[in-house]
Amino acid sequence: MRVLAKIATAAAIAVPMLVAIPGAANAAASPSGCSSVTQIGSTAYLNVGGQTMASVKQYKGCGKNYSYLYVWEGYRNTHSSWDVCTAIVTNGGHDVQDPRCGHNSVELWSFGAATLAECTQGLGWTGYGPIPYPSDGDIAVKTDVRC
Known part of the structure; x- marks a missing residue:
C-alpha cells in the first residue's frame, strides 16, 4: 500500500512537469474537409526577434497538399497579438496557392x-496578406521542396 502511495505521489508531481516542458509542435488531426493527412518533408521554424514563433509543416492527403502553422506556446505567452499566414507554394516558392491567414491563431x-503533381513547399509568415513582403517587416519560412 505504501509503495502505491509513493508511485501516485511521484506521478502527481511528474505530470505537471512534463506538461510544462516545451517540445515539438503537434499538428491537429487533419484540415477541414480531409480526414487523413501525412506530413511530407521537414518541419521549418519561423523565428521572430530571436524567438521561435511557429512551426510550419507540409502535408498531403485527399488528393491535395496542405501547409500547417502552429504558434508556439512560448511565443504566445510573451506576445498579446500576432498575425500569421500559411500556404502551399509552387514554382520554387514564387506562386502562392490560396493562403489562409489568422489573427492570434x-x-x-x-x-x-x-x-x-508539382514540386511544393509549405510556407508560413508573419503579417496578414496574400504574400509575405519583407519590406513590410514580414518574416517568412518554407519547408523543403517535395516533388
Whole structure:
C-alpha cells in the first residue's frame, strides 16, 4: 500500500512537469474537409526577434497538399497579438496557392491545393496578406521542396 502511495505521489508531481516542458509542435488531426493527412518533408521554424514563433509543416492527403502553422506556446505567452499566414507554394516558392491567414491563431491549416503533381513547399509568415513582403517587416519560412 505504501509503495502505491509513493508511485501516485511521484506521478502527481511528474505530470505537471512534463506538461510544462516545451517540445515539438503537434499538428491537429487533419484540415477541414480531409480526414487523413501525412506530413511530407521537414518541419521549418519561423523565428521572430530571436524567438521561435511557429512551426510550419507540409502535408498531403485527399488528393491535395496542405501547409500547417502552429504558434508556439512560448511565443504566445510573451506576445498579446500576432498575425500569421500559411500556404502551399509552387514554382520554387514564387506562386502562392490560396493562403489562409489568422489573427492570434494558434493553429492554422492552409486551404488544400491541388498540387500533388508539382514540386511544393509549405510556407508560413508573419503579417496578414496574400504574400509575405519583407519590406513590410514580414518574416517568412518554407519547408523543403517535395516533388
